[in-house]
Amino acid sequence: MLGEIRGLNEECGVFGVFGHPDAAQLTYYGLHALQHRGQEGAGIVTTDGEQVHAAKGHGLINDVFSQNQLEELTGHASVGHVRYATAGDGGYENIQPLLFRTQTESMALAHNGNLVNAQGLKRQLEAQGSILQTTSDTEVIAHLIQRAGHMNKEEAISQALTMIKGAYSLAILTEKRMYVAMDPRGLRPLSIGKLGDAYIVSSETCAFDVIGATHVREVKPGELIIIDDNGLQATRFSEPIQRTLCSMEYVYFSRPDSNLDGKNVHASRKTMGKKLAEESFVEADVVTGVPDSSISAAIGYAEASSIPYELGLIKNRYVGRTFIQPSQELREQGVKMKLSAVRGIVDGKRVVMVDDSIVRGTTSRRIVTMLKEAGATEVHVRIASPPIKNPCYYGIDTSTSGELIASNKSIEEIREQIGADSLSFLSTDGLEAAIHDGEQSLEHGSCQACFTGNYPTEIFPSTIPPYEKE
Numbered sequence: 001m002l003g004e005i006r007g008l009n010e011e012c013g014v015f016g017v018f019g020h021p022d023a024a025q026l027t028y029y030g031l032h033a034l035q036h037r038g039q040e041g042a043g044i045v046t047t048d049g050e051q052v053h054a055a056k057g058h059g060l061i062n063d064v065f066s067q068n069q070l071e072e073l074t075g076h077a078s079v080g081h082v083r084y085a086t087a088g089d090g091g092y093e094n095i096q097p098l099l100f101r102t103q104t105e106s107m108a109l110a111h112n113g114n115l116v117n118a119q120g121l122k123r124q125l126e127a128q129g130s131i132l133q134t135t136s137d138t139e140v141i142a143h144l145i146q147r148a149g150h151m152n153k154e155e156a157i158s159q160a161l162t163m164i165k166g167a168y169s170l171a172i173l174t175e176k177r178m179y180v181a182m183d184p185r186g187l188r189p190l191s192i193g194k195l196g197d198a199y200i201v202s203s204e205t206c207a208f209d210v211i212g213a214t215h216v217r218e219v220k221p222g223e224l225i226i227i228d229d230n231g232l233q234a235t236r237f238s239e240p241i242q243r244t245l246c247s248m249e250y251v252y253f254s255r256p257d258s259n260l261d262g263k264n265v266h267a268s269r270k271t272m273g274k275k276l277a278e279e280s281f282v283e284a285d286v287v288t289g290v291p292d293s294s295i296s297a298a299i300g301y302a303e304a305s306s307i308p309y310e311l312g313l314i315k316n317r318y319v320g321r322t323f324i325q326p327s328q329e330l331r332e333q334g335v336k337m338k339l340s341a342v343r344g345i346v347d348g349k350r351v352v353m354v355d356d357s358i359v360r361g362t363t364s365r366r367i368v369t370m371l372k373e374a375g376a377t378e379v380h381v382r383i384a385s386p387p388i389k390n391p392c393y394y395g396i397d398t399s400t401s402g403e404l405i406a407s408n409k410s411i412e413e414i415r416e417q418i419g420a421d422s423l424s425f426l427s428t429d430g431l432e433a434a435i436h437d438g439e440q441s442l443e444h445g446s447c448q449a450c451f452t453g454n455y456p457t458e459i460f461p462s463t464i465p466p467y468e469k470e
């Protein structure tokens with residue numbers, strides 16, 4: 001999993017508990033399982049039914065929370081969040097859950113995804129007198145809910161949700177209740193689980209396993225779920241429309257032990273590798289995958305091509321977080337530290353190197369060079385997703401078009417730049433077939449906008465940064 005040094009970053013993970021005396025501890029473990037979704041900051045807010053308690057900070061879960069802090073986060077319900085911050089919005093105030101206190105009630109919001117109309121709504125809110133304290137989209141949701149304060153909470157939240165556009169998987173905690181919602185397109189995953197009588201909410205199902213909870217079901221697109229002492233009540237704020245779950249969740253972001261839309265991520269990646277082998281077979285001696293997220297696809301490629309899978313690349317697990325280094329030179333240095341080619345495996349061999357995606361091309365070039373320096377006679381690069389040509393506006397930092405190599409170069413030019421003997425990408429049809437077994441329906445469909453440019457929602461001019469408009 002090298003996305004963090006190649007310019008591909010998930011922006012958040014959400015976790016929540018309702019009805020358990022150790023809500024904060026469980027949330028700590030749950031967030032730990034979601035750490036891959038964001039490493040820049042984390043927070044937990046709990047409620048004991050009367051008062052809310054909060055702790056948050058920069059860094060990894062282990063850095064942010066001490067045992068003492070967790071003990072102070074008392075209560076039977078909690079929401080937690082891990083985040084990756086894009087440039088310029090890494091301030092402490094943006095670390096979630098965002099907590100708002102009024103005379104009558106508190107409200108903590110944990111949000112995964114980006115809104116596409118946040119800028120316009122911010123302007124409207126400010127024109128109407130709201131004072132925004134963060135640069136995060138999530139605060140907009142809080143203000144919209146607050147503005148409908150004359151309604152009951154459920155109606156206020158429903159109304160706010162109909163005003164926001166884009167991607168949101170959301171958990172909101174007040175003193176007495178938890179509200180869980182997903183955008184009508186279902187762009188980001190969110191699931192409900194149970195641990196005894198307690199309800200658990202998580203961006204990914206892998207976190208249920210960690211705390212011993214069972215997966216009950218996914219939150220449905222357009223659904224608003226209310227959880228309180230009376231149990232769980234599901235309502236809708238939007239009629240069903242075509243679901244477009246982010247296909248990069250399958251390709252790269254989600255953990256292989258998670259299920260997305262009922263399908264195991266490892267199994268989907270393996271099928272991507274199989275389809276890739278069917279679409280672009282090449283004679284070779286070994287297949288290897290770039291650890292960690294490409295291993296499943298490499299195994300699939302090896303199975304379908306009958307070329308043995310070998311551990312041609314290994315990852316040094318004890319390197320610090322090199323991805324925060326901003327310059328290209330330092331990023332490349334980071335690749336060197338994180339990965340090694342195994343000479344005993346690749347020396348004198350024709351190697352198929354399977355990777356999940358190419359963003360800037362820098363990482364691929366380093367890996368191809370590394371394999372050749374270790375004696376590989378040929379390196380054939382096979383990418384288990386289509387070329388990423390367009391930026392994402394739904395909460396993935398895929399870099400700008402200018403930085404996306406496939407946006408500016410042909411496949412042959414990319415091959416030349418990364419120094420591979422051949423290069424092929426999975427087709428969009430192949431990806432679709434791997435995710436849905438060729439069976440798309442209203443409830444089961446995926447977004448492929450970063451490959452195709454077909455965005456599933458309107459993209460507002462204010463969402464597009466100036467450099468993308470040139």
Ligand code: SF4
Pocket residue numbers: 187245246247248249391392393394395396398447448449450451
């Ligand atoms: S544009 Fe790409 S990264 Fe963004 S939601 Fe769609 S598939 Fe996922």
